[in-house]
Structures are given as structure tokens and as C-alpha cells.
Amino acid sequence: MTPFARTMRRLNDRFPWSHNDHFHPWIVAGLPARRRGAIEVGCGQGALLARLAGEFRHVHGTDTSAAMRADSRRRCAGLGNVTIDAAQLRDLEPDTEPEPIDLITMVAALHHLDVEETFAEAARLLSPGGRLLVVGLALSATPRDFLWEGISVVTNPLIGMMKNAPPRRGGERVGGPDVDPPPSERPRDPFPVTDPTMTFDEIAEAARRHLPGARLRHRVGFRYTLEWTKPGR
Numbered sequence: 001m002t003p004f005a006r007t008m009r010r011l012n013d014r015f016p017w018s019h020n021d022h023f024h025p026w027i028v029a030g031l032p033a034r035r036r037g038a039i040e041v042g043c044g045q046g047a048l049l050a051r052l053a054g055e056f057r058h059v060h061g062t063d064t065s066a067a068m069r070a071d072s073r074r075r076c077a078g079l080g081n082v083t084i085d086a087a088q089l090r091d092l093e094p095d096t097e098p099e100p101i102d103l104i105t106m107v108a109a110l111h112h113l114d115v116e117e118t119f120a121e122a123a124r125l126l127s128p129g130g131r132l133l134v135v136g137l138a139l140s141a142t143p144r145d146f147l148w149e150g151i152s153v154v155t156n157p158l159i160g161m162m163k164n165a166p167p168r169r170g171g172e173r174v175g176g177p178d179v180d181p182p183p184s185e186r187p188r189d190p191f192p193v194t195d196p197t198m199t200f201d202e203i204a205e206a207a208r209r210h211l212p213g214a215r216l217r218h219r220v221g222f223r224y225t226l227e228w229t230k231p232g233r
């Protein structure tokens with residue numbers, strides 16, 4: 001390992017942050033005007049589910065991992081408008097959901113799924129004016145992808161330092177544990193993970209086929225975002 005890589009690893013271990021939860025404010029800022037039903041695909045430990053429950057009449061979280069569904073249920077205990085199961089989009093119908101579907105979200109979940117099918121199913125299920133908001137991972141292939149990967153490498157510890165900053169006098173800590181456990185004692189990924197197999201351009205191409213007008217952007221944190229509004233009203 002090079003000295004640079006060693007330094008970056010040490011900094012990243014010292015200042016950890018969730019690259020997925022980091023995008024929840026982006027999702028909340030992009031919510032549709034009508035907020036009846038939402039589907040959160042690959043809901044993991046349920047943090048976004050709980051956040052969406054305050055915004056929508058009904059929120060449906062799906063995850064194929066029983067352990068994740070149990071975590072989500074614990075996180076959403078007491079929230080009467082949240083349903084959690086292992087449903088796949090292909091098995092759902094708009095008129096059998098408790099509410100018309102105005103939002104579908106996926107955070108670090110799309111690369112676990114068949115992208116073409118998922119885009120087609122999201123377009124089918126959403127109500128006119130409904131929104132698909134995706135935070136995803138892609139394989140780097142082009143100079144632009146590698147530039148963004150480099151930006152993510154450099155900004156990763158800086159964002160971590162900001163999120164782990166001690167509170168100003170009288171303020172609250174921005175995020176992260178008060179005392180970081182040593183890396184050996186820190187849990188690895190708390191949810192099932194897999195590596196992305198599609199590039200940003202391939203995902204954009206699939207979006208052009210199923211989600212005309214979708215906006216994809218490279219992001220920090222080794223992520224991209226996709227947002228799409230179903231035409232009509």
C-alpha cells in the first residue's frame with residue numbers, strides 16, 4: 001500500500017460516515033408535491049422508511065433480507081403507516097397498494113436488482129407526477145467516472161471529519177459516535193452488499209429507454225443519483 005493510500009485509510013477509519021444516509025436530505029428535498037404512498041426498495045435498517053413515514057400517508061418498505069426487515073420493523077415500531085415485507089416491484093399493482101404510489105426510492109439497492117426490469121416496473125407503478133429517486137453505485141469505466149472516483153477518494157475523509165466534528169459550545173454533534181471504536185471492533189457493513197456490475201453510462205442508457213428525461217448525476221461518496229418524474233398529473 002502506498003503512503004497516500006495508508007493515510008487515506010487511516011483517516012477514513014478515524015472519521016467514518018454513512019455514504020447512504022448522507023443522501024437522505026437529497027431525497028427529502030426531491031419529494032413529490034402529492035404524498036400518498038411511497039415504496040422504499042431495499043430498505044435495509046429502515047432509517048429512510050422512518051423519515052418518509054412522517055411525509056407520506058403510507059410507506060411500503062421492501063427487503064429480501066429477513067434480518068434487515070427485522071431491523072426496519074424495530075426502527076419503525078409505533079409507526080402505523082409503515083408496512084415492511086419482501087415484495088418485488090414486479091409483484092405489486094398500483095391499485096392493491098394502500099395508497100396511490102407517488103414515490104419510489106432505492107438507496108444503494110438498484111445494483112442488487114435487474115436495472116432494466118426495475119426501471120420498467122417503477123414507471124408502471126408510479127402515479128402520474130410521481131417520482132423515482134435513486135442513490136446508486138456504478139462501475140467506473142470512463143475518464144469522467146474515474147475523475148469522480150478521485151473526487152470521492154479525496155473528499156471522503158473531509159466529509160467524515162465534518163460529520164464527526166465535535167459540537168460547538170451548546171450545540172449538538174453533527175454525526176458519528178462520540179468515541180470511535182478501533183476499526184477492528186467496528187461492525188463491517190450492517191447489510192447485505194454486492195459490487196456494481198453496470199457503468200454509469202449503461203445505467204443512463206437503460207434510463208433513456210424506460211424513464212425518458214431522467215436526470216443522472218455523479219456524486220461524492222462513490223455514488224450517483226437518478227431522479228425522474230412520471231409525466232402527467
Ligand SMILES: C[S@@+](CC[C@H](N)C(=O)[O-])C[C@H]1O[C@@H](n2cnc3c(N)ncnc32)[C@H](O)[C@@H]1O
Pocket residue numbers: 020021041042043044045062063064065068087088106107108109112113191192193194
Ligand atoms: C447496500 S444495502 C442498502 C440498504 C439501505 N437502503 C441503506 O441505504 O442503508 C442493499 C439492501 O438491498 C436489499 N436487497 C437486495 N436485493 C433485494 C431485492 N431484490 N428486493 C429488495 N431488497 C433487496 C439487501 O438485503 C440490502 O438490505
